[in-house]
Amino acid sequence: MPAPPLIGVLAMQGAFREHLRALASCGAEVRAIRDPADLAGLDGLVIPGGESTTMQILLERVGLMDALRDAVRRGLPTLGTCAGMILLARDVTDGREDHRGLEALDIVVQRNGYGRQVDSFEAELDVEGLDSRFPGVFIRAPVVLEAGSAEVLAEHEGRPVALRQGRIMALSFHPELSGDLRLHGEFLKLVRGMGKS
Secondary structure, eight states, X not given: OOOOOEEEEEOSSSSHHHHHHHHHHTTOEEEEEOSGGGGTTOSEEEEOOSOHHHHHHHHHHTTOHHHHHHHHHTTOOEEEETHXXXXXXXXXXXXXXXXXXXXXXXXXXXXXXXXXXXXXXXXXXXXXXXXXXXXXXXXXXXXXXXXXXXXXXXXXXXEXXXXXXXXXXXXXXXXXXXXXXXHHHXXXXXXXXXXXX
């Protein structure tokens, strides 16, 4: 039996505990990532939801932004959800003037494009590769305005909400809050080299 993959979950802010639990339930070894040294030896990385501006500030404060950018650009399989998608995006239309992300995924997003916290909703999504609909949980979710060269895996009302580009997956919604482990499982397939590249 091969060793389980070691997946790091950025644990600065946001729903990182739920991702750690979901990945462990899928058979992965997990590690909370709080400083650059925690990136050593990872097989994959998850950037969770939260507040993207706060996450950017915290990442820069502890010296993780450049280390994350280097790891993702070197090909570390990465899953970004909600704020994680914003941090991965090539461009953010309504970010602060000093917005600085990883610029690793060829998409353009609008922060909180689906509305504020009170506008949160759930939607059943047809996701490529899954045999039945996935319960998408949208909380202050980003809207993808341009998909660029990323492959669209799912849409909601004509807008991309799940994308993949090489070894990066990004979701506008929160799979870790759905009780459905299938997208974490799909990410682990990508980590193991079993998914499309």
